[in-house]
Amino acid sequence: MILAFITLPYWASRYWVLVVLLFSLNLALSQMWNLLAGYSGLISLGQQAFIGLGGYALAVFSIYYGFPIWLSILIGGTVSVLFALLISAPIFRMRGVYFAIGTWTVAETLRILFSNWEYVGYGMGLFIKPAYKLTFNTIYFTALGIGVASVVLVYLILRSKLGLGLMAIRDEETASETLGVDIFRCKLTCFLISAGVTGVVSGVLYLHTIFIQPYSAFGIDWTIRLVFITIIGGIGTIEGPIIGSFVYVFLHQWLSDYPSVSLLILGGIAIAVILAAPRGIMGTIQDRLGFEILSPRRK
Numbered sequence: 001m002i003l004a005f006i007t008l009p010y011w012a013s014r015y016w017v018l019v020v021l022l023f024s025l026n027l028a029l030s031q032m033w034n035l036l037a038g039y040s041g042l043i044s045l046g047q048q049a050f051i052g053l054g055g056y057a058l059a060v061f062s063i064y065y066g067f068p069i070w071l072s073i074l075i076g077g078t079v080s081v082l083f084a085l086l087i088s089a090p091i092f093r094m095r096g097v098y099f100a101i102g103t104w105t106v107a108e109t110l111r112i113l114f115s116n117w118e119y120v121g122y123g124m125g126l127f128i129k130p131a132y133k134l135t136f137n138t139i140y141f142t143a144l145g146i147g148v149a150s151v152v153l154v155y156l157i158l159r160s161k162l163g164l165g166l167m168a169i170r171d172e173e174t175a176s177e178t179l180g181v182d183i184f185r186c187k188l189t190c191f192l193i194s195a196g197v198t199g200v201v202s203g204v205l206y207l208h209t210i211f212i213q214p215y216s217a218f219g220i221d222w223t224i225r226l227v228f229i230t231i232i233g234g235i236g237t238i239e240g241p242i243i244g245s246f247v248y249v250f251l252h253q254w255l256s257d258y259p260s261v262s263l264l265i266l267g268g269i270a271i272a273v274i275l276a277a278p279r280g281i282m283g284t285i286q287d288r289l290g291f292e293i294l295s296p297r298r299k
Contacts, residue, residue: 030226232248
């Protein structure tokens with residue numbers, strides 16, 4: 001499948017190249033949310049904070065300071081990590097639903113701040129003009145590379161000592177602590193990795209969309225999308241976001257002709273899947289057949 005995607009621009013139409021580009025970006029974003037929620041038990045409703053920070057870092061450093069585009073994207077990931085480190089102390093004092101609400105509050109605060117900040121054009125946003133220098137194929141291959149890298153990264157993390165600690169915390173936090181798991185260090189490391197990768201992915205995303213403004217960049221729609229993808233595909237599985245991203249992108253393209261009812265249809269599909277397969281498509285397959293392509297278990 002990867003080989004087919006690599007050669008796709010040379011034999012498929014531009015539309016299908018765009019579909020795979022969107023699939024790759026959504027895959028990378030949802031893998032990071034799944035790492036937090038599915039394997040660490042950190043239900044975040046504020047991932048859009050890092051999407052907005054990564055996108056604005058790309059815009060500001062490439063437009064105002066003339067930095068190379070790729071360096072600006074890396075700076076966006078660094079800014080996201082530093083911001084995640086800054087908010088980690090108060091955020092990690094919260095648990096469960098309070099953690100979720102706390103992360104959402106942070107993202108909403110950033111949305112209000114950026115929409116009233118003259119330096120970034122208030123709520124009107126910015127056009128990322130340097131992105132026009134890149135070809136569509138360059139953006140496509142970058143997105144594809146990030147999508148594949150996100151899967152490999154999550155797989156390696158879960159097969160490591162850190163991954164074992166994260167899954168132990170998810171299953172039973174108190175018991176894992178008594179067995180020697182450093183809960184704060186594991187959660188913080190996971191949170192920083194998720195923030196950094198999300199910031200980098202959002203930079204590539206805004207190379208494609210060209211334009212960024214705070215109401216969309218910091219909007220809760222991003223988290224709703226990631227939750228939908230992960231729940232449909234199978235939360236707590238590496239393959240889940242892959243399946244969920246395919247389903248979401250194709251549904252989103254198909255429902256683009258029906259904007260007035262698209263959210264209702266997506267919501268209905270999500271409810272149906274939750275009722276029929278509470279662990280999502282891949283989670284249910286694993287439960288019933290014991291079939292795993294990318295298993296986090298170590299012998």
